[in-house]
Amino acid sequence: MNSVFVNYRSSDEEASATLIERELSARFGADEIFRAGKSIRPGEDFERALLRAVHRCDLLLAVIGPRWLDAPGAAGGRALDDPDDWTRREIAEAFAYGITVVPVLVGDAGRLPAGSLPEDIAPLERCQYRRLNHRNAEADIELLAETVAELVPGLARRAPAAEEKAGGRGRNTFNGQARDVYQAGTVNEYRYGGIGSVSAEGGTVIGSAHGPVHTGSGDQINGTRVNGPQFNGGGVNYVAGDVKDGGRLNADVHDRRGSRERGE
Structure with missing residues (x-):
C-alpha cells in the first residue's frame, strides 16, 4: 500500500x-x-x-x-x-x-x-x-x-535515514553521555605522518609508522625481553596483538623489505 x-x-x-x-x-x-x-x-x-x-x-x-x-x-x-x-x-x-x-x-x-x-x-x-x-x-x-x-x-x-546506514553516523553513549559515533569501512590508502583522524569516510588511518604499534590487549613488547621477540633489520615495524601465555606474541610481523614471518 x-x-x-x-x-x-x-x-x-x-x-x-x-x-x-x-x-x-x-x-x-x-x-x-x-x-x-x-x-x-x-x-x-x-x-x-x-x-x-x-x-x-x-x-x-x-x-x-x-x-x-x-x-x-x-x-x-x-x-x-x-x-x-x-x-x-x-x-x-x-x-x-x-x-x-x-x-x-x-x-x-x-x-x-x-x-x-x-x-x-x-x-x-x-x-x-x-x-x-x-x-x-x-x-x-x-x-x-x-x-x-x-x-x-x-x-x-x-x-533508516541514509546517515544511519553503513558508513554513516549514529548515536551511542560514552561515560553516561550521548555522543555521535561513526561507522566507517576499511580504507586501504598510504598516508605519510602517522595516525590520521576518524571520519564517516575513513576511520582511523595509520600510515608510515616507524616503531611498534599496539592494537590488541596486554603489555606492549618492545625490543629485547626474556622469552620475548628481538627483531633486527632495516627499521622493522610490527603490530602486537593480544599477549598471552607468558608473553608470547601473536601477531604478523613485516619489515620494509616485504619479508614476513609469524611470531610464535
Missing part, C-alpha cells in the same frame, strides 16, 4: 517530483511512496493503477512549479481545463475521497490565484503549502518529511 502519492505534471517539475519521491522513499520505505514513473509496472493498466493508488493513499503531494498552472494541453488550450488531464484527475479524486492534499511549490512558483482552477480542484487554492527551493533543498526536504510524518503518523521513519 502506498501511503503518499506524488502528483506532478511531466512538462513542469518532473525532476523535482522524482527528487521528492526518492528522498521520502529513503526515509519511509519505497513501497510507501507512489510516483507513476516508478510505481506502475510495464504492461499494467495505468488508469486503474493511478486511481487505485490515489484511493488508497493517506496523503497526496501536488508538486507545482512555475509552468504548472498554464501548461498547454495536447489538444490546445490549458491542460488543467481538460477533464481528462491526469494531473487534474488525481487531485480531484483525492478531494472526492477526503484525502489530505498538500501543494509543494517549487522554486519561484507562487500561490495559486483564487478562481484560477476548475471547480473539482478549486480547494487546492486554499490548501496550506510547503516549498522546495533547490538552493535550500536539504532543509526543505527535511521539513517536507516532517510534515509527511505528522500527517501520516503510522509512517514515521519506517526505514
Whole structure:
C-alpha cells in the first residue's frame, strides 16, 4: 500500500517530483511512496493503477512549479481545463475521497490565484503549502518529511535515514553521555605522518609508522625481553596483538623489505 502519492505534471517539475519521491522513499520505505514513473509496472493498466493508488493513499503531494498552472494541453488550450488531464484527475479524486492534499511549490512558483482552477480542484487554492527551493533543498526536504510524518503518523521513519546506514553516523553513549559515533569501512590508502583522524569516510588511518604499534590487549613488547621477540633489520615495524601465555606474541610481523614471518 502506498501511503503518499506524488502528483506532478511531466512538462513542469518532473525532476523535482522524482527528487521528492526518492528522498521520502529513503526515509519511509519505497513501497510507501507512489510516483507513476516508478510505481506502475510495464504492461499494467495505468488508469486503474493511478486511481487505485490515489484511493488508497493517506496523503497526496501536488508538486507545482512555475509552468504548472498554464501548461498547454495536447489538444490546445490549458491542460488543467481538460477533464481528462491526469494531473487534474488525481487531485480531484483525492478531494472526492477526503484525502489530505498538500501543494509543494517549487522554486519561484507562487500561490495559486483564487478562481484560477476548475471547480473539482478549486480547494487546492486554499490548501496550506510547503516549498522546495533547490538552493535550500536539504532543509526543505527535511521539513517536507516532517510534515509527511505528522500527517501520516503510522509512517514515521519506517526505514533508516541514509546517515544511519553503513558508513554513516549514529548515536551511542560514552561515560553516561550521548555522543555521535561513526561507522566507517576499511580504507586501504598510504598516508605519510602517522595516525590520521576518524571520519564517516575513513576511520582511523595509520600510515608510515616507524616503531611498534599496539592494537590488541596486554603489555606492549618492545625490543629485547626474556622469552620475548628481538627483531633486527632495516627499521622493522610490527603490530602486537593480544599477549598471552607468558608473553608470547601473536601477531604478523613485516619489515620494509616485504619479508614476513609469524611470531610464535
